[in-house]
Amino acid sequence: MTQQQQTAGGDVRLAGISKTYGSFTAVQPLDLTVPQGSFFALLGASGCGKTTTLRMIAGLEEATTGTVFLGEKDITDLPPYKRPVNTVFQSYALFPHLDITENIAFGLRRRGIKSVKKQVDAMLELVQLGDFARRKPHQLSGGQQQRVAVARALINHPQVLLLDEPLGALDLKLRRQMQLELKRIQTEVGITFVHVTHDQEEAMTMADTVAVMNGGRVEQLGAPADLYENPRTTFVANFLGTSNLIEGEVVSTGSDVVVAAGGGRLTLPRERCSAPTTSGGRLLLGIRPEKISLAHADDADSIATGRNRVTGRIVDSSFIGVSTQYVVESPAGTSLQVYEQNIDRRTGLLPGTEVILHWNPAHTFGLDADQDIDAGVESVEDAA
Amino acid sequence: MSLTEAPPAPPADPREPVLRKPSTRKRLVPYWLLLPGILWLVVFFALPLVYQASTSVQTGSLEQGFEVTWHFQTYVDALREYYPQFIRSLLYAGTATILCLLLGYPLAYLIAFKAGRWRNLVLVLVIAPFFTSFLIRTLAWKTILADGGAVVDVLNTLHVLDVTSWLGWTESNRVLATPMAVVCGLTYNFLPFMILPLYTSLERIDGRLHEAAGDLYATPATTFRKVTFPLSMPGVVSGTLLTFIPASGDYVNAELLGSTDTKMVGSVIQSQFLRVLDYPTAAALSFILMAIVLLAVTVYIRRSGTEDLV
Numbered sequence: 150m151t152q153q154q155q156t157a158g159g160d161v162r163l164a165g166i167s168k169t170y171g172s173f174t175a176v177q178p179l180d181l182t183v184p185q186g187s188f189f190a191l192l193g194a195s196g197c198g199k200t201t202t203l204r205m206i207a208g209l210e211e212a213t214t215g216t217v218f219l220g221e222k223d224i225t226d227l228p229p230y231k232r233p234v235n236t237v238f239q240s241y242a243l244f245p246h247l248d249i250t251e252n253i254a255f256g257l258r259r260r261g262i263k264s265v266k267k268q269v270d271a272m273l274e275l276v277q278l279g280d281f282a283r284r285k286p287h288q289l290s291g292g293q294q295q296r297v298a299v300a301r302a303l304i305n306h307p308q309v310l311l312l313d314e315p316l317g318a319l320d321l322k323l324r325r326q327m328q329l330e331l332k333r334i335q336t337e338v339g340i341t342f343v344h345v346t347h348d349q350e351e352a353m354t355m356a357d358t359v360a361v362m363n364g365g366r367v368e369q370l371g372a373p374a375d376l377y378e379n380p381r382t383t384f385v386a387n388f389l390g391t392s393n394l395i396e397g398e399v400v401s402t403g404s405d406v407v408v409a410a411g412g413g414r415l416t417l418p419r420e421r422c423s424a425p426t427t428s429g430g431r432l433l434l435g436i437r438p439e440k441i442s443l444a445h446a447d448d449a450d451s452i453a454t455g456r457n458r459v460t461g462r463i464v465d466s467s468f469i470g471v472s473t474q475y476v477v478e479s480p481a482g483t484s485l486q487v488y489e490q491n492i493d494r495r496t497g498l499l500p501g502t503e504v505i506l507h508w509n510p511a512h513t514f515g516l517d518a519d520q521d522i523d524a525g526v527e528s529v530e531d532a533a
Numbered sequence: 534m535s536l537t538e539a540p541p542a543p544p545a546d547p548r549e550p551v552l553r554k555p556s557t558r559k560r561l562v563p564y565w566l567l568l569p570g571i572l573w574l575v576v577f578f579a580l581p582l583v584y585q586a587s588t589s590v591q592t593g594s595l596e597q598g599f600e601v602t603w604h605f606q607t608y609v610d611a612l613r614e615y616y617p618q619f620i621r622s623l624l625y626a627g628t629a630t631i632l633c634l635l636l637g638y639p640l641a642y643l644i645a646f647k648a649g650r651w652r653n654l655v656l657v658l659v660i661a662p663f664f665t666s667f668l669i670r671t672l673a674w675k676t677i678l679a680d681g682g683a684v685v686d687v688l689n690t691l692h693v694l695d696v697t698s699w700l701g702w703t704e705s706n707r708v709l710a711t712p713m714a715v716v717c718g719l720t721y722n723f724l725p726f727m728i729l730p731l732y733t734s735l736e737r738i739d740g741r742l743h744e745a746a747g748d749l750y751a752t753p754a755t756t757f758r759k760v761t762f763p764l765s766m767p768g769v770v771s772g773t774l775l776t777f778i779p780a781s782g783d784y785v786n787a788e789l790l791g792s793t794d795t796k797m798v799g800s801v802i803q804s805q806f807l808r809v810l811d812y813p814t815a816a817a818l819s820f821i822l823m824a825i826v827l828l829a830v831t832v833y834i835r836r837s838g839t840e841d842l843v
Contacts, residue, residue, distance in 0.1 A: 209744050229747040242745035246763045255759075256749035301749065 159220020160184050161206060161309055161341065166215030168201050175201045177365040178214060183309070183343055183358075185220075188335050190344045190356035194388070194525075198365040199345045200239075203311050206343065208232045219308060230259075234309040235302035239317055241294045243286035249273070249297055250282045256305040272300040275334065292323045299331070303338060312344040316351065328354050349389050353377070361385050363525070377437075381423040383516055386435050388525035393441070393485045395434045395459075396518055402426050406515065408434055411481025415457045415513065422515030431518035438486040440512040443475060446503035456507040461485060463502045473498075477506060589816035599812060611817045615801050619825065622797040625712065626781035629719035633727040633776045634769065636720070641731035641768070642761075646740070659728050667722065671789050674718050678708045678790065710792035718786035726775040734768025735761070770837050778826055798822055 161183040168176040176198040183189045191199040204210035206217060208229035217225045224232055235256065243252050253272050254265040262268075273279045276296035286294055295315055302310055312331070316324045332355050335342045346352050352359045353373035360370045361384070369376060369385045380386035383394060397410025405416045406426050415434055419426070426432060436457075444452055452458065461479030468491075475487040475498065487506060489495070498504065589607060593599035612619070644655050662670055677684055685708050688694045697703040702713040738761060746756040762769075784799030791797075798818060805815035 207748060209748070229744070230750045230752055234748075236745070236748045238741055238745055240739075240741060242739065242741040244742060244745070244760060246760075255746070255751075259750040259755060305749070 159222075159308070160218075161343065162218040163202070163206070164216045164218065166202070166205055166212045166217060168198070168205060168210060169213045174365055176205070179367060181360065181367065181370075183341060185308075185341055186339050187357045188332070188342045188344065188355055190346060190352035190359045191362055192346055192349060192352040192359050192388075193362035194347055197362040199347075199362045200313055202362070203236075203313055203343060203345045206309065207234055207236045207311050209236070233307055234311055235305050235307040236311040236313060237295075237298045237302050237315045239314045241286075241298040241315075243294055243297055243301070245286055248283050248285055249278065249289070252286065252297055253301045253304055255301060260305075268304055272304045275303070275337070276300045276330075291319055292327060295319065295327060296330075299334065303334070303340070306338075307340060309341045309343060312342060314345055314347070316346070316348075324348075324351070331355060353389070361388060363388075379421065379423070379514060380435065381516070382524070383433065383520045383522055384525035386514075386516065386525070387523065391438055391486055392435045393438060393482060394516070394522050395436075395482045395485075396522065397432055397434060397481075399426050399428055399430045399432050402428060405510070406432070408432055408515075410434065411459060411479060413459060413481070415459070415481075416510045417457075417513035417515055418511055421511070421513065424515060424517035426515070433516040433518045433520070433522065435514045435516055436508055436512060438474070439472070439488040439490075441485070441487045441506050441508045443477075443487055443489055443498060444505045444507060445497060446505055449505055452505065452507050455510070457510050457513060459485070459506045461504055461506060463498060463500050463504055465500055466498065477504060479506070585816045585819060588812050589820055591813050595810050604813070607813045607817045608821065611814050612821060615798065615818060618796055618798045618801050619821070621795070622781050622799065622822070623825070623829075625716050625719060625787075625795075625797060626777050626783075628716050629723060629780050630727075630773050630777040632716065632720040633724050634773060637724055637727035637731055637772065638769075641728050641735055644728075644732050645735035645738075656732070659725050662725065668785065668789075671718055671722065671785055674714070674721065674790055675709065678714050678717065680707055680709060684708065709790065710795070712791070712795050714790040715787050715795050715797070718790045719780045719783060722783075722786065723776040723780050726779075727772040730771040730775060731765065731768040734765045734771075738764045766837060770834065773833075774830060778830070781826055782822060 161181075163179055163181040165178045165180060166176065167174065167178040179202065181202075191202060193199045201210055205212045208224070208227060208231075212225060215225070216223055219233065244255065247255070250269050250273075253269050257265045257268060269282070270279070273282060276299055278293060278296055278300070281289060281293065281297075286297065289297065295318075298315065315331075316327050319327060328351055331342075331344075335355075344352070344356060353376075356373060358370065359373050359376055361368045361376065363384050369381050371379075376385060377389050380389065380392070383392075386392035386394065395410050395415070397408035397415065400407045400409050400414065402419065404419055406419050406422055407414055407416050417434060422432070424432060446460070459479050459481045461477040461481075463475050464478045464484070465476040467474050470491070472488045472490050473495075475489065477485045477487055479485055485506060587601055588599070590601060590603050590605060591599040592602045592604045592607075640659075644652055644659075648655050676682065679685070685694070685706065688697075688708065689706060694703055694706060694708070697713060698705055702716075703711045708714050708717075742760055742764070743756055746760045747753070751759060781797075782799050784797060784803050787795055787797040787800050802815050802818045802822070805811050805818065809815075
């Protein structure tokens with residue numbers, strides 16, 4: 150596949166699109182633009198409406214309200230077979246009665262293209278399945294079937310490739326490998342990919358832009374690093390990685406916001422607060438576990454000034470190779486997570502030890518305290 | 534290179550036979566489980582078949598008794614005399630099978646993909662006729678198709694009977710005692726045998742394959758032609774076999790709904806056995822029918838290329 154075969158298309162634009170089944174709203178009215186050529190991920194727990202959104206782009210689901218644009222063209226009322234988009238289905242949905250060649254050639258044949266061999270061969274090469282051309286789908290492993298499904302969709306040079314949890318059925322190691330492979334293919338062919346997944350790591354590894362969905366709406370949209378560093382809701386903070394959320398009362402606002410929490414004072418830069426701050430109001434402070442350092446309570450004096458500090462006691466620690474994960478009980482929050490890289494073997498940080506957690510105030514983010522502090526927590530465990 | 538001396542055999546382990554015994558017994562279990570079925574088939578299928586084969590090459594009469602004389606001429610004579618009934622049987626059974634397929638496929642499709650919560654109810658309705666005896670149902674068709682009945686009246690008014698009579702399917706204003714009546718009866722009686730296998734194989738098709746085909750630019754019609762129908766082939770093949778084979782040997786429909794001009798080979802066999810008492814001819818006719826059906830089925834299965842069945 151070469152760059153010049155790429156079809157000129159345009160952005161995928163969803164305008165006020167929604168889907169209701171009877172009284173159940175699967176997708177709330179949604180506006181979303183997927184720029185042409187980007188790798189876009191819809192991330193969320195099962196039942197959040199991400200697959201329904203994808204199926205509305207594919208035309209497999211009729212939108213209750215709203216419009217789907219592809220470039221300047223309104224494709225809302227086009228049946229799936231008239232849309233220049235193709236889908237890689239969750240279960241691959243390969244045709245069991247056709248061999249791999251015919252599966253891949255299916256779309257070309259439907260558009261009346263007779264000589265398919267060259268293109269099919271090129272596709273088989275792209276997905277590295279040259280030797281399997283005459284096999285039937287059931288003779289292939291899961292990973293190979295997945296690659297056939299990708300080839301079968303890509304051969305049509307769709308303007309948009311839709312991927313509905315394509316890696317869900319694969320084991321962890323294969324999934325990692327396929328993530329890189331899909332990313333490679335996307336860079337190679339330059340087609341817009343819209344990828345639906347519940348695996349936050351997968352979304353962050355592969356996508357340029359991630360839309361985190363929850364309860365039928367998009368919670369936040371942005372580049373993976375941006376979402377991770379600056380979550381704007383507790384759901385995003387908890388669903389993408391792990392966050393320590395500490396509730397406190399705003400003491401003073403200025404260029405830095407000072408918050409009283411757990412008997413101490415914590416500061417954070419004002420621009421990292423996504424919620425309005427007024428003195429006396431409540432605020433949720435968030436800090437990622439890997440940004441926290443641990444110090445023995447006796448070494449309190451060696452901590453540089455100007456850092457946020459929280460005292461606590463280690464209740465659990467687990468050594469996982471690259472890092473050690475500590476759970477710390479603290480007056481500021483029930484159980485704070487701390488990940489410390491194993492650069493030097495540290496001794497003396499055993500459960501029961503009194504410690505001080507400290508971090509750079511600039512790493513703190515502030516969230517609106519009127520939210521469920523545990524939103525998105527369980528979903529992460531489901532997905533893992 | 535010759536081996537003059539065999540290496541000394543390892544000393545026999547005294548426990549070995551004790552260990553081996555249960556495994557032999559285990560290996561025999563499948564055969565024991567097969568035994569009742571095999572016995573049944575031998576006594577009620579294989580032996581009668583052999584007996585019938587010997588009858589077919591006997592000569593004699595009922596009074597003087599029959600004797601095996603290897604008189605293969607019986608086959609030739611039977612075929613020569615009754616070939617119209619053979620052709621008619623295959624024609625009627627074939628027509629009924631095609632009609633069953635045309636009627637049954639849409640219905641099976643509907644049950645498998647569109648019936649939703651009504652699915653089980655519709656399936657029960659498909660099998661419901663079996664709660665009444667085959668004979669009674671066929672006799673009921675006599676009333677339905679009777680002269681001056683509603684069906685005949687409607688067909689007459691619509692001038693359908695003019696066309697069918699011109700084609701030789703019906704006679705002037707009658708439906709009963711015509712080929713059409715026999716084919717109608719066969720179609721009706723064997724329809725469930727078509728619908729059920731069709732339904733089973735359609736129901737097994739993953740609905741996402743339809744979506745995938747649509748996603749890959751196939752219109753609904755093309756999706757049916759290229760995905761649904763090929764995947765339902767096992768059902769089509771077993772449905773047509775379950776319809777065609779019994780229909781080609783059937784005589785009830787021809788007897789009750791037809792006339793002497795619509796006799797099928799089943800009727801001939803029945804009357805040779807029970808009325809004319811010419812056992813060799815009846816047996817020979819049975820074997821010829823069996824051979825024809827076997828041949829037709831083999832060619833058909835080869836042609837339709839469903840590996841699942843052969």
